[in-house]
Amino acid sequence: MDTVHQHTDKSKDNESQMKFNWKLQPILPDEYTRLPSLEKSFIGILKDKKNISKVIVDLTNSLPTPQHLKRCSGLRIYLAYVNKVNGSQTNLKALLVENGFDISLLEDDYEIADIPSVAPRTKAQMTYALKYWPVNFHPNPYVEALISGSVFNDAQLRSLETYMKIAICIAEKSAVGTKDCNGSAIIVDPVNGNILSMAASSIDKHPMWHASMLAIDLVARLQGGGSWNLFNNAKDGTKIVESKYHNRMFPYYPECLNTKDSFPSESLLFKKPDQKNKNLKKKIDSKYEPYLCTGYWAILLQEPCPLCAMALLHSRVSRIFYGLSNPQTGILGSQAILHSIPGLNHRYQVWSSLLLDTCRKTLEKCRWIDGS
């Protein structure tokens, strides 16, 4: 698929991202990334420049322009999509005459040109559209920030990197998956940076124990629920581990993970929440008890399969960051873009390519079983 960002990315890299050897890629709905489509249109050539305002006014009622198009490009006047008048210049002239338009103001022969048929959503699309015709465009600052990568500051990117390094440790140590889904998952609370759960794909033990499915059930456990008996040798069914970086405990699966040895020791991740965030958290806590994974972020080694992607959507996570794409069954960018499908009552935002190269190497080392 052609996208408008491919050729602009390198030049637009902002400084902060240069400090990392990976670059987050937002997974946006098609309408933000594809080249704007073009449609053949009739263009009239104005004989005399001084009639331009008269022509614009006269055409406004008889042949309004689509909202995103301007009427004129120099002396060239947009008239209509060729299809709208069945491809016939004669039809178009008849229509103009019928509407009281003086066709003698235009050259007798109309030009046929490619004109953008949808409104541009991004600056890149606008630049592309402008090569064909002047367009109206109102940039959405958030979308532009997503595309340029400036939504996250260095500290946040560093934290995301740290989470992913942990996900990589988990995957290397114990992930067992199928060709459809493998890797590891971490669920964090972005308000204070705490890890709530983490899990490695364990499909050899249970066909539904994909990393995200396990991580979700572990969060449910924190809230007094949970459905899988993941730790039959622990008394209350939950294995709790104490991290050396922080006095907070969080559940993980499988048990063979040894957090003490293998985790990266960057302390950013567990830094004390600042006062502003603390107050925000208090405010949120007083209003809502934790409900599923509402507002949490998920960090995944690999783009999730439909089972995992929809499980995270049902669980209401707000953001997903993954490393490597999953071309066979991934539906957050590869086979589909789940979070852009109309009708779903919850959406999350998704980024790919977090520590991409390391994730790729890790996945090659993961264990695999035949899923069928």
Next chain:
Amino acid sequence: MNVVEWMDKALEKAEESLKKGEVPVGCLFIYENKIIATGSNTVNETRNATRHAELNCIDDILVYCQENNYNYKEVFKNIDVVVTVEPCIMCAAALHQLQIRSIIYGCANDRFGGCKSVFEVSKVYETKINVVGNVKGNEAMQLLKDFYKGTNPNAPEAKKGRKKKVDNNE
């Protein structure tokens, strides 16, 4: 039993879950013409939004296979799933991964349906499952309507007031 009788049984399961305050969806897994698992939605009970009727049945089948010393992969390949509502994208994915034989459902799932309504999960998988919809669909839909008229007792307070529609998934 024929398909309609099976669906009646699934509807009974759905009614049970309605009484427990869960989204009323009922499900049966049928193997060699016998019901070997029945399930309903337990999202509120488990505080896990993925505990749909189908996934609960899958867990039961795994136990059943372990107890009877069957290879679960072989058993799933011969399972027919009868469920009152079109499986969501997640459950449809699970059923495709397990390569079950067929899905028979009641009403369409306009919010999350993974067979045809919202996203066709079958496009992603090589295995093809035979799918039959709209078996006693009106009855299944009526149960959902009854549920959405009420409120979800387990959703946090602030959510209940804001939206009349229940924040629960199936």
